[in-house]
Amino acid sequence: MVNIKLILRILGFLLIVEGVAMFIALIVSLIYKEPDTSALLQSALICTGIGSAMLVATRKARKELGKREGFIIVTFVWIIFSFFGSLPFVLSGSIPSLTDAFFETMSGFTTTGASILNNIESLPHGILFWRSMTQWLGGMGIIVLSLAILPIFGIGGMQLFSAEVPGPVADKLSPRIQSTAKNLWVIYLLFTVLETVLLWIGGMTLFDAINHSFTTMATGGYSTKQASVAYWPSPFIQYVITVFMIIAGMNFTLSYLFLTGKFKKAIKDEELRYYLLFISGFTLIIFAGLLLTTQLGAEQAFRDSIFQVVTIMTTTGYATVDYLHWTPFLTIVLFAVFFFGGSAGSTGGGLKIMRIVLLLKNSYYELRRLIHPNAIIPVRFNNKPVSEQIINNVLAFFMFYFVIFFGSTVLLMIVVPDLPSAMGAVATSLGNIGPGLGIFGPAGNFSALHPAGKWFLSFLMLLGRLELFTVLVLFSPAFWKK
Amino acid sequence: MKIVIVGAGEVGTHLARMLSKANHDIVLIDEDQEKLQRISNQIDLLCITGYSNSFRDLQDAGVSKADLFIAVTPFEDRNMVSCIIAKDLGAKRTVARVNNGEFINEKNRDRITHFGVDEVIYPENLAAREIVNSIKQVGTREMIEFSGGKLILMGIKIRKNAPCVNKTLEEISGINKEIRAVAINRGTKVFIPHGKDVILNEDIVFFITTKSNQSLIYEISGKEIFEVKNIMILGASRIAQKAVEKLGDQYNIKIIETDRDRSIKVAGRLGNALVINGDGRNLDLLKEESLDKMDAFVAVTGNSETNILSCHLAKSFGVKRTIAEIENIDFLTMAEGMGIGSIINKKLLAASYIYKYTVGTSVAHVKCLTASDAEVFEFKIKTESRITQKPIYELSIPEDIIIGGIIRNNSGFVATGDTQIKVGDLVVVLTLSSSINKLEKFFK
Numbered sequence: 001m002v003n004i005k006l007i008l009r010i011l012g013f014l015l016i017v018e019g020v021a022m023f024i025a026l027i028v029s030l031i032y033k034e035p036d037t038s039a040l041l042q043s044a045l046i047c048t049g050i051g052s053a054m055l056v057a058t059r060k061a062r063k064e065l066g067k068r069e070g071f072i073i074v075t076f077v078w079i080i081f082s083f084f085g086s087l088p089f090v091l092s093g094s095i096p097s098l099t100d101a102f103f104e105t106m107s108g109f110t111t112t113g114a115s116i117l118n119n120i121e122s123l124p125h126g127i128l129f130w131r132s133m134t135q136w137l138g139g140m141g142i143i144v145l146s147l148a149i150l151p152i153f154g155i156g157g158m159q160l161f162s163a164e165v166p167g168p169v170a171d172k173l174s175p176r177i178q179s180t181a182k183n184l185w186v187i188y189l190l191f192t193v194l195e196t197v198l199l200w201i202g203g204m205t206l207f208d209a210i211n212h213s214f215t216t217m218a219t220g221g222y223s224t225k226q227a228s229v230a231y232w233p234s235p236f237i238q239y240v241i242t243v244f245m246i247i248a249g250m251n252f253t254l255s256y257l258f259l260t261g262k263f264k265k266a267i268k269d270e271e272l273r274y275y276l277l278f279i280s281g282f283t284l285i286i287f288a289g290l291l292l293t294t295q296l297g298a299e300q301a302f303r304d305s306i307f308q309v310v311t312i313m314t315t316t317g318y319a320t321v322d323y324l325h326w327t328p329f330l331t332i333v334l335f336a337v338f339f340f341g342g343s344a345g346s347t348g349g350g351l352k353i354m355r356i357v358l359l360l361k362n363s364y365y366e367l368r369r370l371i372h373p374n375a376i377i378p379v380r381f382n383n384k385p386v387s388e389q390i391i392n393n394v395l396a397f398f399m400f401y402f403v404i405f406f407g408s409t410v411l412l413m414i415v416v417p418d419l420p421s422a423m424g425a426v427a428t429s430l431g432n433i434g435p436g437l438g439i440f441g442p443a444g445n446f447s448a449l450h451p452a453g454k455w456f457l458s459f460l461m462l463l464g465r466l467e468l469f470t471v472l473v474l475f476s477p478a479f480w481k482k
Numbered sequence: 483m484k485i486v487i488v489g490a491g492e493v494g495t496h497l498a499r500m501l502s503k504a505n506h507d508i509v510l511i512d513e514d515q516e517k518l519q520r521i522s523n524q525i526d527l528l529c530i531t532g533y534s535n536s537f538r539d540l541q542d543a544g545v546s547k548a549d550l551f552i553a554v555t556p557f558e559d560r561n562m563v564s565c566i567i568a569k570d571l572g573a574k575r576t577v578a579r580v581n582n583g584e585f586i587n588e589k590n591r592d593r594i595t596h597f598g599v600d601e602v603i604y605p606e607n608l609a610a611r612e613i614v615n616s617i618k619q620v621g622t623r624e625m626i627e628f629s630g631g632k633l634i635l636m637g638i639k640i641r642k643n644a645p646c647v648n649k650t651l652e653e654i655s656g657i658n659k660e661i662r663a664v665a666i667n668r669g670t671k672v673f674i675p676h677g678k679d680v681i682l683n684e685d686i687v688f689f690i691t692t693k694s695n696q697s698l699i700y701e702i703s704g705k706e707i708f709e710v711k712n713i714m715i716l717g718a719s720r721i722a723q724k725a726v727e728k729l730g731d732q733y734n735i736k737i738i739e740t741d742r743d744r745s746i747k748v749a750g751r752l753g754n755a756l757v758i759n760g761d762g763r764n765l766d767l768l769k770e771e772s773l774d775k776m777d778a779f780v781a782v783t784g785n786s787e788t789n790i791l792s793c794h795l796a797k798s799f800g801v802k803r804t805i806a807e808i809e810n811i812d813f814l815t816m817a818e819g820m821g822i823g824s825i826i827n828k829k830l831l832a833a834s835y836i837y838k839y840t841v842g843t844s845v846a847h848v849k850c851l852t853a854s855d856a857e858v859f860e861f862k863i864k865t866e867s868r869i870t871q872k873p874i875y876e877l878s879i880p881e882d883i884i885i886g887g888i889i890r891n892n893s894g895f896v897a898t899g900d901t902q903i904k905v906g907d908l909v910v911v912l913t914l915s916s917s918i919n920k921l922e923k924f925f926k
Contacts, residue, residue, distance in 0.1 A: 175484075175507040175528040387515065 002068050005061035007076070012054025014077050014146055018084055018137075019047030025088070025133060028207075029126025036124040039092030047084050065160075068479065074163040075471050077142050078462055082106040085134050094127045099451045106458040108134030109142070110465035111347060113221025113317040113434030114425075114457070116447040120226045125207060128224050132211040138465070139218025139248075139347035140188045141165065147181035163470045171253045171345055187255050188347075192217045195244045202237040216244045219348045221317030221434040228319040228442070229307075238303055238320055242310050249314030249342030250275065270382045271343050275353045282309045282337055289330045312337045315349040317434020319442035335437065338427045349432030349464050351401060355394045357381070362391055400468045405430060408460055415450035425449075429460040483507070483840055486548040486573070488534040488564050489555035490517050492811055492829040493579065493605070495525075497552065500833060500857075501840055502526050504918045509543045534564040537571075546572035552836055554579045562599060569598030577601040577836055583724070603835055605828035609782075609807065610724030612831060616805050616824045617713065617729065617778050621705035623686055623824050626849055628860050628910050632894035633887045635664070635858060635910070636699055637688045637851065639821075640681055644704035652677040654702065660695045661702070662896045663687050664886045664912045665856055670815045672856045672914065674884045686818070688851065690886035690910065692894045710777040710803060714738065715755075716762040716792055717783030718748040721807060721828070725780070726755050736771055738762045762792055768799075778803035782826075786810050793822040855915040858886075861925050863907045869924045875899030879924065882917035886910040 022044035029037045085108070086101035088094075095101040100116045107114045108131055117123070123131075137145060143164040161177055173180045192213045199209035208224050215222045225231035229241060247255065250272060257266035266272070286305035290296055296304065304321050311318045312334055323334050341350015358379060365377045378385035408426045409419075416422040416439075424436025425446070435442040446454065463471050473479050483506045487494050490512035498521070502508050508527035511534065512518050518529035532539025534555050545551060551573035553561035558580040565576035578599045584590060585602045594602060619625045624637035640647055646654055651663050655677075666675050667686040681687055689699050700707055711734060715722045718739035726735055735755035739745045742759050749757035760767045762783065773779070779796035781789035786808045793804040804823035808814060817825055834849050834857070849858050863870060869877065874885055874897060887896045889908040895901070903909055913921055 172522075172528050175509055175526070177526050179507075 002072060003062055003064060003066070005058045006063065006065060007069055007073055008054050009058040009061045010073050011077060011080060012051045012058065014142060015047050015051030015054065015080065015084065017142075017146060018081055019044045019051060021133060021137060022047060022088065022130065025126050025130035028129040029124065032125040034124035034126060036088070036092040036094070036126040040088050040126050040130065042091055043084070043087035046087060070160050070163055071470055071473050071479070074143055074160055074466060075462070075474055078109060078465065081142055082109050082458070085109060088127055088130050092124070092127055094123050099454050100447070103446065103454040103458050104131070105134055106461050108220065108222060109138035110432050110461040111135050111139050111218045111220040111315070111349065112429060112432040112461045112464075113215065114428060114436075114440070114461075115222065115445050116449075116454070118226075118445065118447055120224065128211065129207075132214040132220075132222050132224070135218040135220030135222055136192070136214035139220060140184060144181045144184055147177055164466065165345060171251070173253060173256055183256060184252050187252055187259060188217060190259070191244065191247060191255070195240065198240045199237060202232075202240060203234055204232065204237065212241065213244070216241055216316065217248045217347065219245065219248045219314045219316040219342060219346070219432075221311070223318060230320045235299070235303060238307055241318065242307050245310045245314045245316050246279065248316070249310075249346050249348040251343040251345035253345055268382075271354045271357065274357050275343050278340060278353065279306075279309060279313055282313070282333065285333055286330050289327065289333070293327045293330070308334060309337060312433060313340050314342045314346075315431050315433045317428070319435060322441060322443045324437065324441040324443070331437070335424070335427070338431055338433060341431060351398070351431075354381070355397060358386060358391060358394050359398055362395075397468060400472065401430070404460070404463065404468070408456070412453060412456065415453040425453075425457060426460060429457040430464040432461060432464045483549045484544070484547055485509070485550045485552065485840065486511065486540075486543050486545050486568070488512075488551075488553045488561070490514065490521055491554065491556060492809075493554045493832050494552075495521055496811065496829060496833045497554070497836055498527055499525050500837055500915065500918070503915060504840070506840060509548075511539060511543050534560050535567060537567060540564070540567055540571060548573045549575065550839055551576045553577070554832070558582060558585075566598040569600075575600045575839065577603060577839060579832065580604050581606070581720070583607065601839065603832050605832040606720045607724055608831040608835060609721045609826050609828040610728055612826050613721070613725045613780055613782070613805055614728045617710050617780075617803065620708060620710060620778075620803050621700050624688075624851060626858060629889045629894070629908055631693050632889045632892065633690060633692060633896075633910055634696060635688060635690050635886065635912075636696070637667075637686050638699065638703045638705065640683060640685045640687055640703055642683050644702065646681050646702040647683055648680055650678055650680050651675055654681070657702065658695060658698055659898070660896050661689055661691050661699060662886065664690050664884050665851070667818070667851075669819070672851070674882060674912070674914065688912070690896055692896065708777065708802065712776045713778045713780065714771065714773060714776045714796075716779070716781040716789070718744055718757065719782050719784060721782045722780070723748060723752060725782075726752050730754065738767070738771070763788060765795075768795070773801065774799045776801045778805070780805045782807040786813055790817055790820065790822060794820065797822060857913055857915055857918060859911045859913070859921070861909045861911060863903060863905050863909060863925070866905060867925055869909070870903050870905060873900050873902045877924065880917055880920050882914040883921060884912050886912055
């Protein structure tokens with residue numbers, strides 16, 4: 001039987017963490033002296049209160065954390081965080097409907113960045129800050145954050161860690177899971193501060209700079225402006241954001257290597273090379289396409305193309321132009337990028353570069369295996385053979401991803417009238433990107449969607465963020481068998 | 483402490499688990515990726531797939547910054563080479579597991595340290611020592627002496643006939659203040675008992691006492707002391723040979739070995755034992771060699787199942803003292819419950835031995851109790867620390883830790899709540915493995 005008490009205990013701990021994060025947003029609200037103060041205070045008190053009550057009630061929990069408990073905790077913490085995280089929106093009246101608020105918060109924590117807001121600028125600063133912060137917390141992962149600051153997880157930590165960190169294999173930076181998590185957060189924080197400073201220099205207000213750094217590093221894509229990054233036409237700001245999106249879509253283990261001076265080792269990484277290769281390839285195609293089909297200058301065309309490719313590839317979801325106005329060929333090329341995603345171990349969503357490369361290699365080697373039936377041809381990655389188990393896992397992941405993608409598109413068609421919009425909405429939710437196609441394009445938003453559709457997309461975001469398996473396993477009968 | 487372990491066999495894994503629980507940073511290197519995968523799911527450590535004697539792999543593991551480097555693959559030459567490389571790369575202290583008695587010889591010690599191996603462990607030798615102790619100390623499952631016997635920890639299996647059965651610990655300490663039960667192994671669990679806990683039939687109780695009260699423990703646990711004269715050893719393994727060497731001439735020893743060549747070799751080497759070539763599972767042979775007349779039966783063949791079964795058989799023939807070597811750690815708890823006497827596991831012995839190097843210089847002695855999740859430490863109190871500030875009952879020591887006794891001015895005392903520990907004392911502490919990391923704050 002699963003250890004429900006321990007699950008509740010850990011969830012209680014995490015709820016307190018969320019409450020503390022709300023207090024930070026509360027400080028922002030106090031600085032701007034806006035009416036959202038009481039809503040944030042109430043939410044923070046509710047979170048810490050319920051969290052503490054859960055802790056007190058489960059003092060005697062057995063400290064055995066198994067695989068099952070791990071999956072349940074990781075899945076439910078995201079649901080609970082989104083539920084309680086939507087309180088500030090509802091209580092302050094910024095987003096009166098619970099459905100909308102939950103969608104917005106889930107979209108935040110999963111770093112999707114799809115919004116239902118029609119007038120972002122009208123929201124008070126404290127609420128906007130909380131909205132960006134959901135992405136920042138969700139980016140590196142709630143569990144990873146908790147592993148870094150709470151010594152409660154013990155041996156089960158690695159299982160929670162790998163259930164939350166994206167990619168087929170979770171790397172450890174150091175022998176202890178706690179110091180690994182700490183290192184990851186330090187790197188994350190470091191880049192966030194650096195970007196804030198650069199954006200501030202580039203002409204953003206400090207508030208906007210912080211918010212955008214939060215959502216860039218998380219590859220989230222929430223902006224403080226309705227027009228998203230297009231609000232700032234400054235090339236400097238757009239390039240800075242592009243660079244930091246690329247960093248955020250890189251494996252943080254590599255960032256760690258870079259920061260500790262091990263450039264040689266980092267630059268040799270195969271996934272990084274493919275990641276940069278895909279970015280440059282797609283940028284080049286779209287750049288050429290824009291030059292041929294529009295009157296844009298070379299710099300503008302380059303900036304537009306690289307920004308859109310990077311924002312979609314890393315699953316951030318900012319917009320500087322509406323790609324739906326491009327010639328259909330370019331739009332469809334960009335839609336292909338929807339499925340790539342960042343690197344394993346980054347904050348990005350999607351299929352992940354490493355999986356795609358493994359799949360392509362494996363499929364290509366299959367041809368060679370046909371010619372040499374007795375040959376042993378292992379898939380190699382970073383010059384090391386990849387175990388068949390991982391290949392199987394990646395194949396299963398790929399299969400699930402597309403079955404869910406097509407199935408969900410059909411389901412969503414019940415409430416969404418046209419195919420491109422439905423496809424785009426599903427792809428963007430599952431890949432944690434943000435903008436989709438059709439009525440949900442970069443210029444539009446999800447406010448008009450039927451409530452059932454919003455709940456459904458929220459679920460898809462969770463599936464995508466936890467990389468399918470962690471959530472799907474809860475639906476398998478084997479999980480609940482004794 | 484940063485510790486690199488090479489070899490994810492049973493010794494390596496056991497060590498990694500123990501050390502990780504004690505909050506050390508562990509890097510484990512092995513060639514087998516799948517094995518490492520399994521381990522990293524259970525233990526908080528960093529696994530590196532690589533070779534024990536590869537410069538690159540050892541460098542990747544961060545050997546240059548390691549405080550302790552432990553090579554425990556099954557191959558002594560690899561372990562040696564690995565230690566030599568590690569020392570050269572900058573590891574502060576290296577430990578190699580060896581399979582050859584010459585390496586532990588004091589005469590050769592300087593040579594070994596000279597080329598980079600600081601400590602060697604020879605698990606077979608540790609196991610042999612353990613066997614000899616068990617034969618000399620009949621009646622106990624386990625016996626650990628501190629400071630040359632000033633304090634003694636005895637693990638005793640309690641049978642129905644023992645006078646102490648169904649008595650509380652308070653009643654027992656009422657008999658004599660110098661006897662204290664510090665741990666009880668009941669079923670598959672070990673726990674630290676308190677005054678109101680009752681000793682039950684089939685428990686293995688760990689008593690701490692002084693030398694002069696040792697006989698009293700035998701008395702309350704209903705154990706008769708007899709002298710061992712006739713010993714039968716099953717399997718002429720290296721452990722057996724080492725044990726026979728250590729036992730000397732005062733016993734009648736019979737060794738039964740299946741392999742003819744080996745029997746001949748061992749017979750040539752050991753003058754003080756009679757080597758019989760035959761299958762130890764053959765009942766007629768055992769009867770012929772008068773198994774029923776034996777005082778002790780030691781099963782140390784390479785096969786744990788054979789050892790368990792033959793000890794069981796020996797018990798049924800009325801042999802009072804049986805000792806089985808069991809190498810599968812998973813079997814230990816089960817075997818402990820089968821009533822086959824003492825159990826020896828050379829991997830656990832080796833792991834405990836190495837563990838000593840990680841707990842700093844204040845630890846004079848450390849040992850893991852067989853088949854239970856408990857460790858015994860002997861601390862030397864060198865400076866004032868938390869432990870010396872108040873009497874024991876005021877220290878709020880966690881439930882899973884118990885201070886068994888102290889040795890002061892060369893005489894041992896069993897600790898009570900009023901005992902005040904002073905600088906210069908040797909303190910015997912027993913703790914469940916899960917609480918090892920809590921020990922530190924009291925002794926630092």
